[in-house]
Each structure stands twice: as C-alpha cells, then as structure tokens.
Amino acid sequence: MIDGHTKLFGLLAHPAAHSLSPLIHNTSFQVTGINGIYLAFDVTSAGLADSLAAMRAMHIGGFNLSMPLKTDVLPLLDEITPRAERLSAVNTVINRDGRLIGDSTDGQGWVDALKQDDITIDEKVVTVLGAGGAGRAIISAAVDAGAKQVYVFKRTNDLFDARKEQLEGWSDVVTVLPYEDEGLIAEAFDESQIIANATNVGMAGDQSLPVSQSVMNHLTPRHIVSDAIYFPLETPFIHAAKQRGSRTYNGIGMLVNQAAGSFLEWTGQRMPIIPVIEAVHQAVLQRSKN
Structure with missing residues (x-):
C-alpha cells in the first residue's frame, strides 16, 4: 500500500513506456513486502541533469538508465564503481544521502x-x-x-x-x-x-x-x-x-538478474528471482500475441 513512507525508484529512458523494469521491481516489492514503488520516466539526454537534481532534492532511492543515458550520466554523478568505470557506462544509480553513485549490473x-x-x-x-x-x-x-x-x-x-x-x-x-x-x-x-x-x-x-x-x-x-x-x-x-x-x-535471466543487482543495492534485500522471472515470461508471451 502506498503511503507517506513509500520509497520511489524508477527508470530514466527514451522511450520508457515499453520497459519491463516496472513489472520486475514492483513484483519484487510486492513479494518481499518492501514499501517501494518503481515508475518509468520518459527522459532524454537534455533532461537528465534536471532529473538527477530532482533525485537528490526529493530523496528518490535510485534509478536505472538506458542508452544513451548510461553514458550521458557519467559526469553528473558523485562516484562510479570500478566496473562502471571500466565500461564507461552506468545502468544503476543509488542515492546515498544525496550522494549519487553509479554502477553497472548488466554483465x-x-x-x-x-x-x-x-x-x-x-x-x-x-x-x-x-x-x-x-x-x-x-x-x-x-x-x-x-x-x-x-x-x-x-x-x-x-x-x-x-x-x-x-x-x-x-x-x-x-x-x-x-x-x-x-x-x-x-x-x-x-x-x-x-x-x-x-x-x-x-x-x-x-x-x-x-x-x-x-x-x-x-x-x-x-x-x-x-x-x-x-x-x-x-x-x-x-x-x-x-x-x-x-x-x-x-535473455530473461540476464534481464531479471541485472535488475536484481540494482534491487540489492537500493534495498539491501535479494530479489525474489523465480516469481519475477515467471511474471516477465508471461508478459513477453502476452506481447508476442499482440
């Protein structure tokens, strides 16, 4: 149930509406009982700096990013992990008391x-x-x-x-x-x-x-x-x-497990992989019928 303690997470992408990330993370919040919600935000490179500023100001817990934002975000962060530095790409941003840390969980x-x-x-x-x-x-x-x-x-x-x-x-x-x-x-x-x-x-x-x-x-x-x-x-x-x-x-296993890496960094808890994979599998099957 969404209340005053609900923590917001999300995806920054353009386009964003097609993403399975909200299904993945909201299923995880539901199964684990964590008071969080994950939304998709349509953000272009031009709007990225403002989005990061809002993340700090509104104490948003974290974001995922898609290309080209994975590289555009680099100069806007306070810190990046060694693997993100090696790849020169970030798919996960963690907000630690206003300090934005970038990581790459894809691989x-x-x-x-x-x-x-x-x-x-x-x-x-x-x-x-x-x-x-x-x-x-x-x-x-x-x-x-x-x-x-x-x-x-x-x-x-x-x-x-x-x-x-x-x-x-x-x-x-x-x-x-x-x-x-x-x-x-x-x-x-x-x-x-x-x-x-x-x-x-x-x-x-x-x-x-x-x-x-x-x-x-x-x-x-x-x-x-x-x-x-x-x-x-x-x-x-x-x-x-x-x-x-x-x-x-x-690719479903990779998709869900990279999201699990973000989920762990944001919440400190492990994603319930099996029910999430089942939900994603059903969603992809449904899309294939449309």
Missing part, C-alpha cells in the same frame, strides 16, 4: 543467470558475439568471474582497432577477432564451453542467425548457449542451438 546479471543453474564461468572458455553495450558488459563480467579465455567477435569497422585495444586492455584472457572470419568463429566455438550472442540479430521478428548455419553446426550438447535477447523468447539462434542439443538460455 553480472548474465553471470548470475547462469549461476542459477549451477553454471560457473571460472576456468571456462567463452565466446561473445558482438562488442556493443551488452557485449562489453558480458565480457567484463566474464573476466571478473575468472574465465580462462574470452573470444570476442566484432565487426571490422572504424571502431574495430580502438575497441580491440580497449577490451584486450582489460585482461590478457580477452582476444578480439573480426566477425567476418567464420573460420575463426568455428574454431572458437570448438574451444568454448559457453557462447553468448550479444548482437541484436534475431530480435523481434528478425529470422536471421548471428552466424551461418555451417558455424552453428559446430555446436554440440556440451555447449551452453545464451542470447541477450528476450523478445522473442526463442530467437533463431537459440532455436538452432537447441537443434544441436546445446543447453540454451534466452
């Missing part, structure tokens, strides 16, 4: 989603397709989780050399390779235990695969295959990996 969400099924990254070889925001978060978290080797495949464009230098500078275990070299991708699949698609290929009606079927044929039942995409629930990539017998995970 840890991917690690924690696998950990739910007793899958650890430690000493594993990981292949990541894509080096955008989601890809970099996964790469960073894989390094922190003790991966033996992380192969990253990125398109060879004007950003390739700079991104390669950045990511390989994080750790000796990271190797950035050209996405166009399918032979190298196939070799990486053969060597890897865990493969993550962090591209947007296969999202919302796109029937493409992020790699060719000949590369997909290198997948086996020993592989763990994840996709950062959660709409649709089963992307062509996940479907094809299932056909090869691989153990597969869509």
